[in-house]
Amino acid sequence: MSDKPGEQSYQSIAHTTRRELAGAFVAAPMAMTLQISLASAQSTPAAAPSLPSPVGVTINGRLYALSLDPRTTLIDLLRERLDLTGTKKGCDQGQCGACTVLMNGRRVNSCLVLAVMCEGAQITTIEGLGKGAQLHPLQQAFIDRDAFQCGYCTPGQICSAAGMISEGRARTADEIREAMSGNICRCGAYPNIVAAIQDVMGQS
Amino acid sequence: MITFEYARASDVPEALRLVAGDRAKFIAGGTNLVDLMKVDVERPTKLVDITRLPLSGVDRLQGGGVLVGALVRNSDLANHPLVQERYPVLASAIMAGASGQLRNMASTGGNVLQRTRCPYFYDTATPCNKRVPGTGCSAIDGFNRNNGILGTSASCIATHPSDMCVALAMLGAIVHVSSLSGDRQIPMADFHRLPGDTPNRDTNLESGEIITAVELPAVGYAANYTYLKIRDRMSYAFALVSVAAGLIVEGGVIKDARLALGGVAHKPWRNPAAEVALRGQPANTATFSGAADLLLRDAKGYGHNTFKIDLARRCISRALTQAARGTPQSQSNKKIL
Numbered sequence: 001m002s003d004k005p006g007e008q009s010y011q012s013i014a015h016t017t018r019r020e021l022a023g024a025f026v027a028a029p030m031a032m033t034l035q036i037s038l039a040s041a042q043s044t045p046a047a048a049p050s051l052p053s054p055v056g057v058t059i060n061g062r063l064y065a066l067s068l069d070p071r072t073t074l075i076d077l078l079r080e081r082l083d084l085t086g087t088k089k090g091c092d093q094g095q096c097g098a099c100t101v102l103m104n105g106r107r108v109n110s111c112l113v114l115a116v117m118c119e120g121a122q123i124t125t126i127e128g129l130g131k132g133a134q135l136h137p138l139q140q141a142f143i144d145r146d147a148f149q150c151g152y153c154t155p156g157q158i159c160s161a162a163g164m165i166s167e168g169r170a171r172t173a174d175e176i177r178e179a180m181s182g183n184i185c186r187c188g189a190y191p192n193i194v195a196a197i198q199d200v201m202g203q204s
Numbered sequence: 205m206i207t208f209e210y211a212r213a214s215d216v217p218e219a220l221r222l223v224a225g226d227r228a229k230f231i232a233g234g235t236n237l238v239d240l241m242k243v244d245v246e247r248p249t250k251l252v253d254i255t256r257l258p259l260s261g262v263d264r265l266q267g268g269g270v271l272v273g274a275l276v277r278n279s280d281l282a283n284h285p286l287v288q289e290r291y292p293v294l295a296s297a298i299m300a301g302a303s304g305q306l307r308n309m310a311s312t313g314g315n316v317l318q319r320t321r322c323p324y325f326y327d328t329a330t331p332c333n334k335r336v337p338g339t340g341c342s343a344i345d346g347f348n349r350n351n352g353i354l355g356t357s358a359s360c361i362a363t364h365p366s367d368m369c370v371a372l373a374m375l376g377a378i379v380h381v382s383s384l385s386g387d388r389q390i391p392m393a394d395f396h397r398l399p400g401d402t403p404n405r406d407t408n409l410e411s412g413e414i415i416t417a418v419e420l421p422a423v424g425y426a427a428n429y430t431y432l433k434i435r436d437r438m439s440y441a442f443a444l445v446s447v448a449a450g451l452i453v454e455g456g457v458i459k460d461a462r463l464a465l466g467g468v469a470h471k472p473w474r475n476p477a478a479e480v481a482l483r484g485q486p487a488n489t490a491t492f493s494g495a496a497d498l499l500l501r502d503a504k505g506y507g508h509n510t511f512k513i514d515l516a517r518r519c520i521s522r523a524l525t526q527a528a529r530g531t532p533q534s535q536s537n538k539k540i541l
Contacts, residue, residue, distance in 0.1 A: 093239050094235055097303065109305045112234055112306075112309065163304065164304060177439075178536040178537075180304070181304075
């Protein structure tokens with residue numbers, strides 16, 4: 001056993017049951033709030049607080065008028081402020097693609113976009129890809145082809161594939177694999193992901 | 205991330221006025237800057253958003269060159285008809301880098317200014333002369349598989365991570381720069397610096413200057429070129445070694461040659477002596493090996509990265525062979541022919 005405080009606290013969490021952990025969060029809403037604000041704004045406060053900046057942005061067809069700490073990334077705006085939790089945070093440094101959304105029709109990593117820079121932009125997330133209850137053809141193809149295992153990367157894969165198809169340059173399986181290389185799937189569902197995308201490309 | 209003030213500029217003079225001050229920075233694509241701000245390596249107190257500046261043109265110049273606006277996105281540049289037709293080595297290099305998402309975000313000027321991916325530069329718990337001058341270099345005796353073998357110093361062995369810049373160096377591009385006191389042009393070869401004892405300075409861009417455009421010269425080596433990139437996985441990884449090569453071959457004899465290496469130095473690496481040595485020689489393996497030897501004569505490994513010297517030698521020969529045959533490296537199927 002280590003005497004480093006960080007490792008001890010990890011141990012104590014590891015020995016806590018899920019029920020106890022859930023209870024602790026319910027009983028301590030302040031702690032949970034603090035954790036969220038740290039996650040969205042990160043560490044090391046400077047002397048002066050950031051002044052909130054006004055931003056008007058359209059997300060899945062709905063216009064939002066917001067006042068944001070300029071440090072807020074697009075993914076944190078989506079997940080923490082607007083409850084659009086379909087977009088997933090993987091690495092938070094542009095290396096995994098789980099956070100991919102469409103910005104003005106183009107696929108981007110929402111973890112590297114400052115939300116204040118989205119003034120006037122049109123954002124489409126996985127929640128806005130289909131039409132109402134009707135799935136987007138890529139969503140249906142991913143189900144039909146079993147193109148996922150844990151599903152965590154799937155919203156990013158699907159948004160990225162939608163962007164890639166509208167770019168209109170990838171044709172062969174090799175080209176699809178290369179064009180989709182910004183989306184990592186740690187379950188290794190790549191063959192079925194490529195097949196699902198090919199299904200949709202064949203339809204269109 | 206520390207707190208910062210956010211300002212939006214609508215033209216170059218306004219951007220230059222807004223950025224005046226010690227710790228203000230421009231932001232365009234943000235793919236590198238936001239990443240570095242999250243880990244407290246970059247700590248600007250003000251960001252000037254330049255994405256609305258009118259710098260997104262790709263225009264023909266009198267004399268045959270092309271002027272690329274600093275805000276042209278990497279994906280738009282790689283897919284621009286003028287670039288694909290006249291500068292396919294540039295299109296190929298851009299497509300060899302990053303991912304579809306990042307290329308949609310990253311700007312031409314930002315790509316030129318991106319910072320090293322040396323892991324110690326990112327890790328604020330370790331010494332790094334580039335991040336905090338005078339603290340030492342953790343890479344020299346550390347995990348340095350991705351670090352440099354040419355032009356390194358006792359202070360820093362970081363590499364410049366860009367693929368696009370390797371092609372720009374090969375082409376002899378010119379960086380156009382503006383400041384409140386006027387405009388100037390910096391040849392690509394002089395834009396990035398070697399680490400020396402000031403590795404904290406990546407480039408010769410001065411404080412208060414902005415990149416407005418990158419000029420591509422008239423000669424694009426479109427018939428005989430390649431961009432060959434070797435990395436630890438097939439896609440979406442930084443180069444261990446990359447080579448941009450351009451040749452003009454007549455009757456099996458090399459009339460003109462351009463070579464630039466990526467992944468091996470603090471800047472895209474060119475050695476004019478090696479290019480001169482290729483001129484007038486038959487386009488064959490012996491000639492190409494000779495050029496590789498000349499380019500790597502002063503190469504120095506640091507342990508984990510010593511393999512790069514042999515790898516670079518083979519990459520140079522292979523790239524020159526690909527260029528001479530007119531069979532450039534595919535960036536989709538990755539088969540090296």
